[in-house]
Amino acid sequence: DIQMTQSPSSLSASVGDRVTITCRASQTISRYLNWYQQKPGKAPKLLIFAASILQRGVPSRFSGSGSGSDFTLTISSLQPEDFATYSCQQSYSTPPYTFGQGTKLEI
Amino acid sequence: EVQLVESGGGLIQPGGSLRLSCAASGFTFSYYNMNWVRHAPGKGLEWVAFISSGTTTTYYADSVKGRFTISRDDAKNSLYLQMNSLRDEDTAVYYCARETSYYESIGRTDLPYFDYWGQGTLVTVSS
Numbered sequence: 001d002i003q004m005t006q007s008p009s010s011l012s013a014s015v016g017d018r019v020t021i022t023c024r025a026s027q028t029i030s031r032y033l034n035w036y037q038q039k040p041g042k043a044p045k046l047l048i049f050a051a052s053i054l055q056r057g058v059p060s061r062f063s064g065s066g067s068g069s070d071f072t073l074t075i076s077s078l079q080p081e082d083f084a085t086y087s088c089q090q091s092y093s094t095p096p097y098t099f100g101q102g103t104k105l106e107i
Numbered sequence: 108e109v110q111l112v113e114s115g116g117g118l119i120q121p122g123g124s125l126r127l128s129c130a131a132s133g134f135t136f137s138y139y140n141m142n143w144v145r146h147a148p149g150k151g152l153e154w155v156a157f158i159s160s161g162t163t164t165t166y167y168a169d170s171v172k173g174r175f176t177i178s179r180d181d182a183k184n185s186l187y188l189q190m191n192s193l194r195d196e197d198t199a200v201y202y203c204a205r206e207t208s209y210y211e212s213i214g215r216t217d218l219p220y221f222d223y224w225g226q227g228t229l230v231t232v233s234s
Contacts, residue, residue: 095142099151
């Protein structure tokens with residue numbers, strides 16, 4: 001199975017900061033990479049699919065890049081509502097659709 | 108409006124069984140592949156099971172294979188997860204998620220992702 005490794009596991013930042021989270025796949029997955037945001041007690045929310053396509057309604061301060069096995073999620077200017085846990089997911093070929101372990105973004 | 112509403116969670120003893128349900132509305136349920144994902148306390152998201160539209164294909168995480176069964180009833184717009192031989196490590200919030208895909212013309216390929224999620228139902232396995 002494909003393993004997904006995110007870094008860092010946690011991150012402290014301030015409002016207005018630029019933040020980058022990375023996700024590495026154990027093998028090449030082309031652009032089969034999605035990003036989700038999850039707040040405590042809430043369901044995950046899709047942010048980006050196909051590595052770089054912003055889901056409808058997601059603010060443009062979120063962006064994704066990468067292809068192959070290395071990917072990044074960038075938040076250009078942190079807002080108070082962005083403090084959450086972010087997870088990458090690979091959807092290459094048939095399931096299992098593995099997730100990264102998550103990155104907790106804290107103030 | 109797309110809605111997914113899970114139910115059926117609760118406290119269950121190790122070795123017991125539970126059946127989760129996910130009621131779908133606001134879209135043509137039969138057209139979509141569906142998945143179950145869980146979130147255990149203090150851990151990351153874990154994909155659990157997949158079922159294709161038409162119910163022809165299912166996949167399971169190794170951690171649940173042989174114990175869990177995913178199914179769907181398109182007439183009732185419902186997704187199910189039958190969980191048997193439950194273990195402490197199955198304790199988690201269980202989410203159903205709709206799968207859709209982006210067609211990338213360059214590679215002529217579909218890139219799946221989960222665009223809608225339910226609110227989750229908590230399963231606690233404990234004696």
